[in-house]
Amino acid sequence: MIETNSKAKSQFVGYFGVKNVEKIERDLILPTVQKFFAARNIQSFKPIDQSAAISDLDFDRKNFDDFFAHFYEFIVDGIHKNGDNVEIPVTYCITLDETNCSKTCEQTQIRYDEILLFDTPVFYFIFVDVKDVFSCLRGENVAVVELPEIDQPKPASKFTVKDGIATDDETGLQWQRFAVGQSWNQKITGTAKTLTWEQAISEARKDNYAGHHDWRVPTIDELKILLVDFNDDIFPTDNQKTTKFWSSTPKDDSAWIVDFNNRNATLNLKTNKNHVRLVRNAQ
Numbered sequence: 001m002i003e004t005n006s007k008a009k010s011q012f013v014g015y016f017g018v019k020n021v022e023k024i025e026r027d028l029i030l031p032t033v034q035k036f037f038a039a040r041n042i043q044s045f046k047p048i049d050q051s052a053a054i055s056d057l058d059f060d061r062k063n064f065d066d067f068f069a070h071f072y073e074f075i076v077d078g079i080h081k082n083g084d085n086v087e088i089p090v091t092y093c094i095t096l097d098e099t100n101c102s103k104t105c106e107q108t109q110i111r112y113d114e115i116l117l118f119d120t121p122v123f124y125f126i127f128v129d130v131k132d133v134f135s136c137l138r139g140e141n142v143a144v145v146e147l148p149e150i151d152q153p154k155p156a157s158k159f160t161v162k163d164g165i166a167t168d169d170e171t172g173l174q175w176q177r178f179a180v181g182q183s184w185n186q187k188i189t190g191t192a193k194t195l196t197w198e199q200a201i202s203e204a205r206k207d208n209y210a211g212h213h214d215w216r217v218p219t220i221d222e223l224k225i226l227l228v229d230f231n232d233d234i235f236p237t238d239n240q241k242t243t244k245f246w247s248s249t250p251k252d253d254s255a256w257i258v259d260f261n262n263r264n265a266t267l268n269l270k271t272n273k274n275h276v277r278l279v280r281n282a283q
Contacts, residue, residue, distance in 0.1 A: 020137055028128065028136040029094055032110060036126055037090075039107040043228055045090040046264045048123070079122075080267075088117060089264075092124040101127040159234045165210060166234050172282045173222060176209060177235050179245075180276040188236050192243070197255045197270035200246045204278055215278040220247040220256035222279060224265060227258050244274045 037045050079088050095101065101111035111127035160167045164184025166175045178184050180203050181193030195203060200217050207215040218226070223245060246268075247256040254267040257274055268274065 024133055024136050028132060032128060033092065033094070033126060035108050036105060036110050036112065036124075037092075039105055042090055043224070044263060044265055045092055046262055048091050048093045079117075088120055088122055090122065090124070092126055094128050095125045096128060096130050096133070098127055098129075100125045158229060159231070161234060163210070167282055168225075168229075171222075171225060173218075173225075174212075174280050174282045175226065175235070176215070176278045178277075180204075180207070180278065192275050194273035195246070195276055196273055197246055197250070197268075200274075200276040201248065203276065207278055209278075212280055214280050216280060217246055217248040217276060218279040220249040220258070220265060223247045223256075223258040226277075227260060227263060227265075230260060244268070246274045246276050 033045070037043075079086065081087075098111065101113045103112055103114070104110070105112060113125045114121040115123040158168060158170050160169055161177070164177045166177050167173070168175065176184075178188045178190075179192035180195065180200070182188050182190040193203075204216045207213075209215065243261070244257045244259045247258065249256045250270070251267055254269050256265055257268045258265050
């Protein structure tokens with residue numbers, strides 16, 4: 001989770017009010033961001049500052065140098081080595097200033113610009129027209145260009161569902177449609193548990209849902225696949241989509257998690273508590 005920094009605050013929260021900014025975020029910002037990154041085949045991305053729904057990189061001019069130190073800190077945050085590969089997370093910021101965005105995405109016509117680390121984009125400015133913001137608040141249709149049809153199956157089509165189990169026909173993985181602590185009786189019942197990483201591994205070993213004794217915590221790569229194909233019809237969220245889920249993939253005193261709200265994969269201390277969704281290899 002990116003920490004709040006008062007030097008990177010948005011004036012728009014105070015101007016539009018919190019409820020209006022939440023609407024703008026839900027109905028305009030997120031759809032725009034998702035279309036933009038889908039067109040670039042980027043599946044994992046995060047905003048530079050989660051303290052504001054709209055961030056135009058407003059800053060206190062008296063603390064200009066401190067602000068940009070903070071700004072670049074988040075651009076490089078999360079860069080790490082995974083075996084022989086260096087993994088570089090993608091970060092973005094919404095801007096209402098057209099002059100920040102000299103490029104246009106051919107597929108979506110969304111204006112943007114980017115910051116490169118060597119030849120790899122690590123940060124994007126994504127332009128949103130203030131006219132679209134006011135249209136969104138008035139409940140009018142926002143002029144966001146739709147993506148062209150992509151020759152990919154819909155997520156729901158790759159799953160075979162039977163009671164509380166969804167089988168991924170492409171990977172052969174069987175997923176529980178509910179989180180640990182819950183159960184399935186034609187729908188989700190009960191309350192999902194939040195567990196430490198060690199507790200999550202232990203709970204998985206004891207699970208025997210549907211007569212199977214080989215349930216386990218998914219790897220980070222398996223969770224990322226589920227993140228891409230997540231479908232509310234297959235996996236009724238029951239507010240679970242807004243939570244963080246453990247993977248079984250450790251790194252020192254931490255382990256990888258996936259945040260299904262921000263669509264991020266990040267490291268989290270093993271002593272922290274998160275939700276768990278179990279998986280098994282179909283026989």
